[in-house]
Amino acid sequence: MSPTKKDVVTLPFDFTEIDAIVNARSLAIVGASAKPVKFGSLFTASQLTYGFSGPVYLVNPGESEIMGRKVYPDLRSLPEVPDLVCSTIPAHRSMDILRDCAGLGVKGVIIMAAGFREIGEGGEALEQEALRLAREGGFRIVGPNCFGIYNPRNRLTLLPGHDFSSTPGNVAFISQSGGFSVHVGRQCKTLGIDFSAIISYGNGADLDETDLVRYFTADPQTEIIAGYLEGASDGRLFMQALKEAAVHKTVVLWKVGKSESSARAVISHTGSLAGSAAIWQGMLRQSGVIEVSGVDELCDVLLALKHLGRKPGRRLMLCGGGGGLGTYAADLAEEAGLEVPSLADDSLARLREILNTPGAAVGNPLDIGAPLIHLPVFEAAMRKAAVNPSTDILVFDVALNFAYGLGGEEGLNAAMDMLIHMGQESGKPVVVVLYSRAIGSEDIFFEEVLRRLQTRLLEGGVLVYPSMPRAIRALALVNA
Amino acid sequence: MSPTKKDVVTLPFDFTEIDAIVNARSLAIVGASAKPVKFGSLFTASQLTYGFSGPVYLVNPGESEIMGRKVYPDLRSLPEVPDLVCSTIPAHRSMDILRDCAGLGVKGVIIMAAGFREIGEGGEALEQEALRLAREGGFRIVGPNCFGIYNPRNRLTLLPGHDFSSTPGNVAFISQSGGFSVHVGRQCKTLGIDFSAIISYGNGADLDETDLVRYFTADPQTEIIAGYLEGASDGRLFMQALKEAAVHKTVVLWKVGKSESSARAVISHTGSLAGSAAIWQGMLRQSGVIEVSGVDELCDVLLALKHLGRKPGRRLMLCGGGGGLGTYAADLAEEAGLEVPSLADDSLARLREILNTPGAAVGNPLDIGAPLIHLPVFEAAMRKAAVNPSTDILVFDVALNFAYGLGGEEGLNAAMDMLIHMGQESGKPVVVVLYSRAIGSEDIFFEEVLRRLQTRLLEGGVLVYPSMPRAIRALALVNA
Numbered sequence: 001m002s003p004t005k006k007d008v009v010t011l012p013f014d015f016t017e018i019d020a021i022v023n024a025r026s027l028a029i030v031g032a033s034a035k036p037v038k039f040g041s042l043f044t045a046s047q048l049t050y051g052f053s054g055p056v057y058l059v060n061p062g063e064s065e066i067m068g069r070k071v072y073p074d075l076r077s078l079p080e081v082p083d084l085v086c087s088t089i090p091a092h093r094s095m096d097i098l099r100d101c102a103g104l105g106v107k108g109v110i111i112m113a114a115g116f117r118e119i120g121e122g123g124e125a126l127e128q129e130a131l132r133l134a135r136e137g138g139f140r141i142v143g144p145n146c147f148g149i150y151n152p153r154n155r156l157t158l159l160p161g162h163d164f165s166s167t168p169g170n171v172a173f174i175s176q177s178g179g180f181s182v183h184v185g186r187q188c189k190t191l192g193i194d195f196s197a198i199i200s201y202g203n204g205a206d207l208d209e210t211d212l213v214r215y216f217t218a219d220p221q222t223e224i225i226a227g228y229l230e231g232a233s234d235g236r237l238f239m240q241a242l243k244e245a246a247v248h249k250t251v252v253l254w255k256v257g258k259s260e261s262s263a264r265a266v267i268s269h270t271g272s273l274a275g276s277a278a279i280w281q282g283m284l285r286q287s288g289v290i291e292v293s294g295v296d297e298l299c300d301v302l303l304a305l306k307h308l309g310r311k312p313g314r315r316l317m318l319c320g321g322g323g324g325l326g327t328y329a330a331d332l333a334e335e336a337g338l339e340v341p342s343l344a345d346d347s348l349a350r351l352r353e354i355l356n357t358p359g360a361a362v363g364n365p366l367d368i369g370a371p372l373i374h375l376p377v378f379e380a381a382m383r384k385a386a387v388n389p390s391t392d393i394l395v396f397d398v399a400l401n402f403a404y405g406l407g408g409e410e411g412l413n414a415a416m417d418m419l420i421h422m423g424q425e426s427g428k429p430v431v432v433v434l435y436s437r438a439i440g441s442e443d444i445f446f447e448e449v450l451r452r453l454q455t456r457l458l459e460g461g462v463l464v465y466p467s468m469p470r471a472i473r474a475l476a477l478v479n480a
Numbered sequence: 481m482s483p484t485k486k487d488v489v490t491l492p493f494d495f496t497e498i499d500a501i502v503n504a505r506s507l508a509i510v511g512a513s514a515k516p517v518k519f520g521s522l523f524t525a526s527q528l529t530y531g532f533s534g535p536v537y538l539v540n541p542g543e544s545e546i547m548g549r550k551v552y553p554d555l556r557s558l559p560e561v562p563d564l565v566c567s568t569i570p571a572h573r574s575m576d577i578l579r580d581c582a583g584l585g586v587k588g589v590i591i592m593a594a595g596f597r598e599i600g601e602g603g604e605a606l607e608q609e610a611l612r613l614a615r616e617g618g619f620r621i622v623g624p625n626c627f628g629i630y631n632p633r634n635r636l637t638l639l640p641g642h643d644f645s646s647t648p649g650n651v652a653f654i655s656q657s658g659g660f661s662v663h664v665g666r667q668c669k670t671l672g673i674d675f676s677a678i679i680s681y682g683n684g685a686d687l688d689e690t691d692l693v694r695y696f697t698a699d700p701q702t703e704i705i706a707g708y709l710e711g712a713s714d715g716r717l718f719m720q721a722l723k724e725a726a727v728h729k730t731v732v733l734w735k736v737g738k739s740e741s742s743a744r745a746v747i748s749h750t751g752s753l754a755g756s757a758a759i760w761q762g763m764l765r766q767s768g769v770i771e772v773s774g775v776d777e778l779c780d781v782l783l784a785l786k787h788l789g790r791k792p793g794r795r796l797m798l799c800g801g802g803g804g805l806g807t808y809a810a811d812l813a814e815e816a817g818l819e820v821p822s823l824a825d826d827s828l829a830r831l832r833e834i835l836n837t838p839g840a841a842v843g844n845p846l847d848i849g850a851p852l853i854h855l856p857v858f859e860a861a862m863r864k865a866a867v868n869p870s871t872d873i874l875v876f877d878v879a880l881n882f883a884y885g886l887g888g889e890e891g892l893n894a895a896m897d898m899l900i901h902m903g904q905e906s907g908k909p910v911v912v913v914l915y916s917r918a919i920g921s922e923d924i925f926f927e928e929v930l931r932r933l934q935t936r937l938l939e940g941g942v943l944v945y946p947s948m949p950r951a952i953r954a955l956a957l958v959n960a
Binding site (some may be wrong): 114123182257295327330333340 | 774819843849
């Protein structure tokens with residue numbers, strides 16, 4: 001199965017065409033509905049709830065009013081030609097809509113429905129027809145088989161709708177998977193990572209990964225381009241685009257379809273050709289792209305990039321309450337290509353004076369003994385550790401239940417505020433590994449404490465990871 | 481720094497000596513206290529709260545009553561000689577206690593305090609002295625620098641005390657780290673994994689990893705021996721013990737101290753010699769041991785062993801709602817040495833009839849389209865997938881928030897009950913990957929739903945993992 005796009009006409013990259021879609025000023029929803037569990041109703045509700053900034057026109061010949069708004073029978077009846085049309089109706093019924101769009105002169109159409117080239121021959125013919133109509137009418141297509149666009153500036157919202165960030169940010173995320181576009185958006189929201197845009201582009205029949213990477217390379221709002229990719233319409237062109245992007249921006253890619261069975265899955269998901277794993281890996285490395293795997297790892301790297309940027313330094317100062325924790329962390333760090341250098345002589349001497357109890361073990365890793373010892377001792381020790389000249393980043397492991405048992409939430413807050421302050425004072429980044437191993441009925445309570453601490457730390461500029469392996473992996477990747 | 485043990489007398493392994501400690505019928509707590517944040521008070525409270533099954537004698541010359549109980553000034557004043565003495569007082573004050581123990585004829589002493597060989601010369605001399613007193617008095621030492629013993633049968637409890645399981649189980653966990661002995665106990669409790677015993681043995685000055693592995697090899701309650709290890713007193717003896725253990729039991733080991741910096745940390749944590757990483761890895765593989773890394777991975781493997789046993793089959797049937805999820809899972813599975821075979825012809829044909837919507841993609845991985853489609857369709861599809869003859873284990877991915885949005889908790893419960901039923905009906909294991917990507921104020925609510933679903937599934941015999949990488953890794957390890 002070859003990409004359908006080339007069988008019609010591959011258009012040269014045009015920033016303004018894509019920009020007119022992403023920053024659409026008016027929107028029509030075809031298939032707008034109030035019936036539950038329909039794409040049309042989910043999308044309608046989300047655009048109206050999260051407040052698309054321009055006019056939203058609802059189109060459905062079988063409805064007259066939805067959520068108190070007038071519904072038009074077709075696109076030709078609208079009072080103006082919308083910039084963007086979002087089609088939420090099934091594949092076989094979409095062609096009539098595209099013909100209307102061609103006649104009216106809209107700028108772009110998002111086709112959400114599946115049932116195109118990913119299902120085989122019949123669907124491939126439909127996709128070809130859609131492309132021909134787009135070329136005739138001079139509009140561009142996002143999708144099909146996608147969740148659309150999230151843009152915090154015009155408040156255009158993905159299906160199913162969520163408001164992922166409070167303010168426009170500098171991360172663009174493009175994704176062939178609709179599900180992952182939402183997962184990444186959700187997870188980043190809890191981490192305080194803001195987007196310039198998220199685009200779920202599905203089959204990428206018209207606007208594809210190459211177009212979107214070029215667009216965000218040129219977009220002044222975007223500093224980090226992240227992507228979930230199953231294949232590329234044109235590998236050579238895409239690689240050129242990535243290399244160009246990596247000169248100006250940080251690029252983070254999650255490429256799937258590396259195994260035989262997942263390559264099969266890629267074809268039936270978005271009809272893409274996955275390509276050889278080894279070739280992809282080599283190409284990504286050459287282009288200076290950070291390669292990740294999974295939603296968690298992608299978000300972990302975005303968090304590290306937000307607070308640390310690229311190549312913040314490989315030398316870790318590992319601290320925690322408990323000898324096993326530090327030993328394990330040191331193993332993970334060195335396996336990942338990071339360093340855990342011995343402490344500078346001065347740091348060693350001073351920390352030995354501060355931590356003079358049998359439970360503590362002074363060195364790197366640094367075991368402070370009890371998870372949160374007497375707060376003034378904790379403060380003095382952490383202050384010294386944060387500025388140790390042989391290390392770049394301080395990593396502190398907080399086993400929440402232990403720490404909570406000794407200091408309560410008040411004690412934890414005070415200790416975390418000290419870490420925030422030390423990060424600011426020393427000018428060196430602080431990373432906290434924060435997790436709960438609660439049991440039984442305590443569970444939800446500890447989850448609540450954990451979320452509050454996480455928010456406190458992130459707002460104070462301290463990175464938070466839920467496990468040591470994830471923290472170490474993220475630090476290794478941004479240093480790669 | 482060489483292990484101190486050999487400088488005194490290495491005793492031959494004796495099952496009954498260790499058994500008398502683990503199954504102690506009476507207990508004295510030296511340093512019993514009611515003052516908060518003292519080892520003595522934590523340990524006293526936990527033994528009394530969780531109800532050690534025999535008499536508990538509190539010893540402290542400075543107290544007369546704690547929690548309504550008489551406190552004795554010293555061990556010699558007790559009305560009987562206790563089987564086990566737990567010393568919670570600092571290292572330098574422990575020797576007097578050990579002299580008393582030698583005179584009285586107790587069977588074992590747990591020394592919790594740090595400040596022995598792990599701090600260097602002065603501590604090493606103390607450790608030697610403790611061993612000499614133990615040999616003189618004919619008792620054995622657990623520790624020093626440890627959290628002691630958890631035994632669900634006599635309800636002896638680790639410091640800090642927790643009741644990790646409701647019923648005695650078949651997993652023994654030995655740990656040089658006190659912290660990890662508690663973390664693993666806590667996490668296993670939420671997973672329904674029950675212990676025959678947990679022993680935190682710290683420096684292992686007297687009873688060490690070799691003794692404990694031999695003990696649990698002979699222990700009829702124990703079927704799985706798990707361990708967190710920093711080094712071994714005698715590598716050759718330990719390897720013999722492991723090989724012997726692996727003939728009769730399943731052995732799972734987490735060995736740290738593989739890197740230069742972590743080997744340094746091991747010395748200052750428990751005074752062990754970590755040894756070469758490559759040698760260890762080779763030896764563990766030869767002995768048939770499952771090697772893991774981290775609390776999460778250890779518990780994930782214990783969960784898989786509980787429900788699937790060793791070598792349950794490498795051929796996975798991957799199912800979920802969303803094409804990206806399956807593609808990613810297939811990549812992970814094949815990278816880990818598992819298989820994702822094509823569906824049998826009959827399964828393929830029947831599933832195509834059942835899942836005839838554009839959003840679904842029939843194959844392996846199987847994308848059912850919407851996360852939880854119409855329940856009768858879901859049931860029919862999963863019933864067919866569960867018995868597909870080309871695969872051994874069905875893995876179903878539940879992105880909680882998506883699924884919740886479509887079916888609510890009632891719908892999810894019904895769907896999960898179907899998966900439980902299908903596992904029982906097909907005789908093939910079912911694994912659910914269950915996670916939440918909630919945002920903002922929904923967070924805690926989704927955590928609650930997630931915990932309830934997890935409990936429901938585990939009680940129904942379905943394994944639950946919080947992410948696809950963790951599920952795949954655990955399945956690969958038990959198949960290794």
